[in-house]
Amino acid sequence: MTDATWSRNEDHLPAALRGLRIPLIASPLFIISVPELVIAQCKAGIIGAFPALNARETEGEPPLLEAWLKQITEELDRHNQENPDRPAAPFAVNQIVHRSNTRLERDLEICTRWKVPVWITSLGARPEVNEAAHSCGGVVLHDVINNRFAKKAIEKGADGLVAVAAGAGGHAGQQSPFALIREIRSWFDGPLALSGAIATGESLLAARAMGADFGYAGSPFIATHEANAQSEYKDMIVESGAEDIVYSSLFTGVWGNYLKKSVSRAxxxxxxxxxxxxxSMNFGSGSSKPKAWKEIWGSGQGIGAVTEVCSTADLVDRFDREYRAAGARLAAEFTG
Incomplete structure (x- = not known):
């Protein structure tokens, strides 16, 4: 199968979400997603993302979020000028909409001024956040763990959804992706991403086959050179598999998936x-996780596919190869 045969119907997608190398969004990872990682993800052809709360300055300093957005925007613009035939994908900023996030109003103003192309909202659907994004031409994807929350998000003005199914890293739902995607697709035909053990090109293709427009992957990117994670964390991702994940609400007040070894070590x-x-959830200090749990490391169930620490470019290359090979195998089954 040649590249020319790979074409996705993207007519229902906003312009910012079209034309990706592969239909993959890198999830925003607390502490780990920094400009270096986001830039590498976008240059590799997928949407890179970071939580606004990762950009934390000390008191009296100018907002670090402003500096990060300047760095990302200018570097991607430079890349696009030098590589007109291989432009970077857009980037996304994650906003925690929980009432305890005292920075939200300030961060919304900064992101609006920098015309952030994709906004990912979590832990609350608020019309004023969607309006801020739309005022600068941004697209809003809201993450949800069930169909009820999905309907609320769209009713309040989100453009699309991230379905966070069982097996996702960090805060995760309990529903099977098969059930969750089908229920959402029964009434919603807009942008939809699937989160939950998306760690290979095969799982990305499976997400597409179920009806999602994108896979949403985080844990594999922890074990990349550009990720702002301790070397022990990266090594633990490489050494672990699905059986090494524990689902708990203890550390933030919201149920999520964590590496058992990091829990045992604590x-x-x-x-x-x-x-x-x-x-118990409080984002006033930038994270809902108390300092006592800072060494408790999140991860999804798909990490058995992560066998080495590598560059972001190499990781996306692997996703691309596997995605195309899996698609070719299935295409042969149906056309042979």
Whole structure:
């Protein structure tokens, strides 16, 4: 199968979400997603993303978010001028819309001024956030763990959805991706990404086959050279598999997936963890995770496919090869 036969129907997608090398969005990772990683992801042809709250300056300093957006925008513009036949993909900024995020209003103003092309919203759907994004031509994707939240997000003005299914890293839902995507697609025909163990080109193709427009992958990018993660964290991703993941609400008040080895290293039994409720979640300091849990590392169930620490470019190359090979195998089955 030649490249010419690979064409996706993107008519229903906003312009910012069209023309990617492969239909993949890199999820915004707390602490880990920094400009170097985002720039590498976009240059590799996929949407790179970071949480606005990752850009934290000390008191009295100018907003670091402003400096990051300037760095990313200028570097991608430079790349596009030098590579007109291979332009970078757009980037996304994740906004935590939880009421405890005291920076939200300031960060919305900065992102609006820099005309961020893709906005990913989490932990609350608020019309004023969507309006801010739309005022500068941005596209809003809201992450949800069930169909009820999906409908609320669209009703409040989001353009698209990220369906966070079982197996996703960090804050994750419990529903099967098969069920979640089908329920959403029964009424919504706009942009839809699937999160949950998307770590290979085959899983990306499966997401597309189920009806998602994009895969949404985070954990594999932790084990890249550009990721702002400790070397021990990267090595633990490489050494672990799906059985090494624990699902717990203890660390943030919201259920999520974490590496068992990091829990054990903190002196706790990963198989006997107490629970916490959402009232303990507080983003006033930039993260809902108390400092006591800073060495508890998030990860999705797909990391068995991660066998080495590599560059972001090499990782996207792998996704691309696997995606095309899997598609060719299935195409042969249906046309042979």
């Amino acid at each position: 002196g706790m039994d990963p198989d006997n963890l107490p629970t916490a409720d959402a009232s």
